[in-house]
Amino acid sequence: MFTGIIEDLGIVTKLDRDQGNLHLTIKSAITQELKIDQSVAHNGICLTVVSINNDTYTVTAIKETIDKTNIGDLMVGDIVNLERAMKLGDRLDGHIVQGHVDxxxxxxxxxxxxxxxxxxxxxxxxxxxxxxxxxxxxxxxxxxxxxxxxxxxxxxxxxxxxxxxxxxxxxxxxxxxxxxxxxxxxxxxxxxxxxx
Structure with a gap:
């Protein structure tokens, strides 16, 4: 669950296609605060952190996500809106956002x-x-x-x-x-x- 309040702007540093999947590596100021298996919204798309390396982390989008969003159009150097999942008990400053693009x-x-x-x-x-x-x-x-x-x-x-x-x-x-x-x-x- 997210709020739609953007925490940081990430930069796409690497894109790897693997069969029907797209692995995106993102450079961000919040990388050091992330954990593997954590959900992060990328331009509103909820994706799971699969690896962390210094100031970059990697997430994977499956074919369903690529087909229904603009994630497949991203290129190295593009800037993405980032938001970590909300914490229970925090203020809901935006509105209830699921991270599931319609x-x-x-x-x-x-x-x-x-x-x-x-x-x-x-x-x-x-x-x-x-x-x-x-x-x-x-x-x-x-x-x-x-x-x-x-x-x-x-x-x-x-x-x-x-x-x-x-x-x-x-x-x-x-x-x-x-x-x-x-x-x-x-x-x-x-x-x-x-x-x-």
Missing amino acids: QIGFCQSVKEENGSWSYTFDYDDTFGNVTIEKGSITVNGVSLTVVNSEKNKFSVAIIPYTYEHTNFKSLQKGSKINLEFDVLGKYIQKLYQNRL
């Missing part, structure tokens, strides 16, 4: 708005996922509030701190992003569909 989306536009930024994203709505205004959404692992919600797109507003401390500053029109929709909304949607 689907990918694409950045439609980025607009600077006098000290903040507005991002609009679209997604395939045939999966049944929805957003609501003032509801929660996770974009590349970042917990955000939906500003504008439409049938298959939504907008979020980014403050300077989030812009500087996440990989949002590298997003541009056409960028592929990981989306995790609000877990409570998903349950309500499922209950509603089952009643019909």
Whole structure:
């Protein structure tokens, strides 16, 4: 379980493909605090630490994860948003995030708005996922509030701190992003569909 509050930006230092798996080696300031078997969210994708070497650690993504997220598009030198799993008893500063990406989306536009930024994203709505205004959404692992919600797109507003401390500053029109929709909304949607 995660909160969507990014702890660090990691740098991809190595990518190894092994049959259907992708092994990613990440350099991060939090590496020394990690343990093997620990869960860490990478752009919102929960992955298990399998090895640690000095200031880098390695995680493995299986085919299912590669097929449903943007992790297969990463290249050496790319920056990823990192968050360790929340501790029981800690404050929930973002919202409940599972680290299970529902689907990918694409950045439609980025607009600077006098000290903040507005991002609009679209997604395939045939999966049944929805957003609501003032509801929660996770974009590349970042917990955000939906500003504008439409049938298959939504907008979020980014403050300077989030812009500087996440990989949002590298997003541009056409960028592929990981989306995790609000877990409570998903349950309500499922209950509603089952009643019909």
